[in-house]
Amino acid sequence: MAEVEFDQASRIYTAGAKPAVNRLDLEIDDGEFVVLVGPSGSGKSTALRMLAGLEEIDGGQIRIGGRNMVGVPSRDRDIAMVFQNYALYPNKTVGENMAFPLKMRGVPREERVTKVKAAAEILGLSEYLDRKPRALSGGQRQRVAMGRAIVREPQVFLMDEPLSNLDAKMRVSTRTEIAAMQRRLGVTTVYVTHDQVEAMTMGDRVALLKDGELQQFATPAELYDKPANAFVAGFIGSPAMNLFTLPVSEEGVRMGSSELALPRALRSRIADAGLSTVQLGIRPEQWSVGSDATGSGVKAQVDVVEELGSDAFLYAHLDDGEQTPVVVRTGGRSGARRGDQIALTPTSEDLHLFDPSTGERV
Amino acid sequence: MTVTAERPAELTPRRPDRGPGSRADGWIRRAPLLPALVFTIIVTQLPFLFTIYYSLQSWNLVRPGSRQFVGLDNYILVFTDSQFRQVALNTVLLTAGSVLFSLILGLLFALLLDRAFLGRGFIRTLLITPFLITPVAAALLWKTVLFDPTYGLINFVLSPFGAGDTDWISTFPLTSVMVALVWQWTPFMMLLILAGLQSQPHDVLEAARVDGANTWGVFREVTIPHLRRFLELGIVLGAIYLINTFDAIYMMTQGGPGTASANLPFYIYQRAFLGFDIGQSAAMGVVVVVATIIVATFALRLIFRSFSGGEET
Numbered sequence: 307m308a309e310v311e312f313d314q315a316s317r318i319y320t321a322g323a324k325p326a327v328n329r330l331d332l333e334i335d336d337g338e339f340v341v342l343v344g345p346s347g348s349g350k351s352t353a354l355r356m357l358a359g360l361e362e363i364d365g366g367q368i369r370i371g372g373r374n375m376v377g378v379p380s381r382d383r384d385i386a387m388v389f390q391n392y393a394l395y396p397n398k399t400v401g402e403n404m405a406f407p408l409k410m411r412g413v414p415r416e417e418r419v420t421k422v423k424a425a426a427e428i429l430g431l432s433e434y435l436d437r438k439p440r441a442l443s444g445g446q447r448q449r450v451a452m453g454r455a456i457v458r459e460p461q462v463f464l465m466d467e468p469l470s471n472l473d474a475k476m477r478v479s480t481r482t483e484i485a486a487m488q489r490r491l492g493v494t495t496v497y498v499t500h501d502q503v504e505a506m507t508m509g510d511r512v513a514l515l516k517d518g519e520l521q522q523f524a525t526p527a528e529l530y531d532k533p534a535n536a537f538v539a540g541f542i543g544s545p546a547m548n549l550f551t552l553p554v555s556e557e558g559v560r561m562g563s564s565e566l567a568l569p570r571a572l573r574s575r576i577a578d579a580g581l582s583t584v585q586l587g588i589r590p591e592q593w594s595v596g597s598d599a600t601g602s603g604v605k606a607q608v609d610v611v612e613e614l615g616s617d618a619f620l621y622a623h624l625d626d627g628e629q630t631p632v633v634v635r636t637g638g639r640s641g642a643r644r645g646d647q648i649a650l651t652p653t654s655e656d657l658h659l660f661d662p663s664t665g666e667r668v
Numbered sequence: 669m670t671v672t673a674e675r676p677a678e679l680t681p682r683r684p685d686r687g688p689g690s691r692a693d694g695w696i697r698r699a700p701l702l703p704a705l706v707f708t709i710i711v712t713q714l715p716f717l718f719t720i721y722y723s724l725q726s727w728n729l730v731r732p733g734s735r736q737f738v739g740l741d742n743y744i745l746v747f748t749d750s751q752f753r754q755v756a757l758n759t760v761l762l763t764a765g766s767v768l769f770s771l772i773l774g775l776l777f778a779l780l781l782d783r784a785f786l787g788r789g790f791i792r793t794l795l796i797t798p799f800l801i802t803p804v805a806a807a808l809l810w811k812t813v814l815f816d817p818t819y820g821l822i823n824f825v826l827s828p829f830g831a832g833d834t835d836w837i838s839t840f841p842l843t844s845v846m847v848a849l850v851w852q853w854t855p856f857m858m859l860l861i862l863a864g865l866q867s868q869p870h871d872v873l874e875a876a877r878v879d880g881a882n883t884w885g886v887f888r889e890v891t892i893p894h895l896r897r898f899l900e901l902g903i904v905l906g907a908i909y910l911i912n913t914f915d916a917i918y919m920m921t922q923g924g925p926g927t928a929s930a931n932l933p934f935y936i937y938q939r940a941f942l943g944f945d946i947g948q949s950a951a952m953g954v955v956v957v958v959a960t961i962i963v964a965t966f967a968l969r970l971i972f973r974s975f976s977g978g979e980e981t
């Protein structure tokens with residue numbers, strides 16, 4: 307087991323092009339479960355593959371257990387990787403697949419058999435040990451790939467979207483299994499996904515990447531409550547946070563025809579930053595909905611109602627002349643319908659403010 | 669072939685009495701193929717029947733009036749003919765040797781071409797060229813340009829080392845022919861194996877590296893199992909073509925000295941068209957056909973297994 311450190315690590319695929327991973331800095335503690343998340347093409351897989359030794363490190367360093375990994379081949383890094391398409395050896399049986407990393411490290415035969423049996427027991431694969439991967443279901447293959455990783459007892463687990471080929475239900479159950487297994491084994495894990503729900507539910511900490519640059523590296527709660535910039539704010543949370551760029555006024559900000567009063571603390575932060583317009587972020591659950599007649603609040607018109615049972619999402623647009631879309635979460639059976647006029651007031655003091663030019667949190 | 673027999677009886681669909689799938693419908697579909705079938709029978713099966721008929725006769729063209737029915741005498745002669753046995757052995761050696769060496773060389777070149785390096789496309793074209801040369805021309809090239817004792821390139825290159833006066837073709841006739849055949853067949857094997865190498869899934873190779881395999885480990889544990897069916901296919905196709913080799917032998921050695929470099933097709937040709945012994949060579953032909961059928965059935969099995977995708981465990 308070991309801590310993992312990305313120290314200004316970069317990967318440039320084609321000389322002159324933008325780096326796929328740009329000066330990435332991450333310090334991952336021993337035994338921690340870290341999720342790399344980000345939109346497609348953000349460099350998550352590249353970062354993981356650099357750690358695995360499958361891509362060159364073109365700049366900076368990556369350290370595992372304090373040892374610099376630049377120039378160290380994969381086989382000497384003491385890592386195990388689970389691939390998106392599992393990458394099982396098609397000509398080997400399940401048992402041979404799981405034993406392969408041990409065999410390559412010269413573990414004697416009896417010990418291999420014992421370890422594979424034990425791992426197969428945990429994963430419920432005992433009866434499939436003699437089958438070829440081709441004769442397994444997707445979920446079983448996924449578990450063989452996991453098994454191949456855990457028999458090794460490596461210093462670090464690397465997983466690149468290991469759940470993306472499973473159906474929705476399997477994904478949820480396997481998600482918890484993997485998280486539980488990692489906690490039990492206590493092996494440092496780096497996990498790549500593009501699914502923010504996976505990231506938020508599994509990770510001790512989450513690193514959010516965009517265009518090869520680290521946006522924020524924090525616990526899921528912090529990522530949600532204190533997004534470092536407007537991109538993080540929009541990426542984390544489903545449905546996404548409402549973001550409005552608004553002119554600053556005396557009491558707060560102007561939203562269409564109405565004035566949205568902001569708490570004193572927020573106002574002073576805007577003043578300190580010297581902004582005349584500000585990007586305001588309000589999560590769907592940070593609104594309270596009144597009927598139009600009550601008067602106060604921002605006027606909006608409901609376009610779509612998504613009834614989920616326990617709660618409902620209203621997709622509306624503001625009466626500000628620009629039809630700015632807004633998402634609101636209300637309790638289930640809210641009774642709202644398409645075309646309803648509503649008045650929205652922010653309930654929370656913890657609204658998010660970003661500098662409209664840089665996107666940074668104010 | 670055997671698949672139908674193994675299928676459980678209740679799964680075999682019943683043939684409807686009329687309409688699509690019925691016996692009459694089957695004939696309507698196949699009838700247009702009939703002329704082709706008849707033609708094939710005329711040009712392949714009738715000559716074979718004639719050959720069998722001739723093989724039961726004693727018939728030498730240079731002795732008119734000698735033709736008579738002798739039963740299986742010709743066959744007895746075939747099996748007691750020590751030259752025939754020698755030539756059969758030559759055939760096996762030549763075929764197996766050429767296939768094996770071109771397979772090994774092809775594998776090496778394919779491994780080379782599977783990695784990126786400067787000028788790869790150019791090298792690949794150069795490596796394929798021998799396969800595109802007419803076999804007769806290739807044999808002539810080896811005989812005159814390379815192996816010739818007086819102006820051959822090989823002796824020219826070796827002469828500074830004091831070893832430049834070997835008459836390669838008469839000293840090592842079978843090996844010389846084999847060298848020319850290997851030269852010509854290596855590109856075929858190389859292309860086949862290269863296709864195999866390039867169809868390897870990348871992530872499996874990467875997984876093997878992460879799992880601790882070094883280059884040799886990846887090759888032995890992942891690449892070779894993957895290539896197995898490509899290698900099998902190369903062996904079978906190579907053997908089918910090379911067992912019939914005639915042009916290289918005819919051009920380079922004429923089967924000589926003696927029968928040292930003759931294979932079965934060439935020997936039969938010699939007996940029929942130089943020795944004019946029709947009965948005897950017909951009997952040899954029949955023996956070779958029967959032997960080939962036995963080997964080919966075995967070989968076809970292998971091909972079918974390669975293509976069907978099913979593997980034995």
Ligand SMILES: Nc1ncnc2c1ncn2[C@@H]1O[C@H](COP(=O)(O)OP(=O)(O)OP(=O)(O)O)[C@@H](O)[C@H]1O
Binds near residue numbers: 319326346352353
């Ligand atoms: N082998 C390669 N050669 C050149 N560019 C590459 C290569 N692999 C990836 N890239 C580029 O690097 C960037 C990051 O790719 P990467 O595969 O890391 O993205 P990702 O975050 O894993 O995306 P996804 O969620 O779609 O898997 C992309 O812009 C991609 O086009």
Ligand SMILES: [Mg+2]
Binds near residue numbers: 350351352
């Ligand atoms: Mg990826």
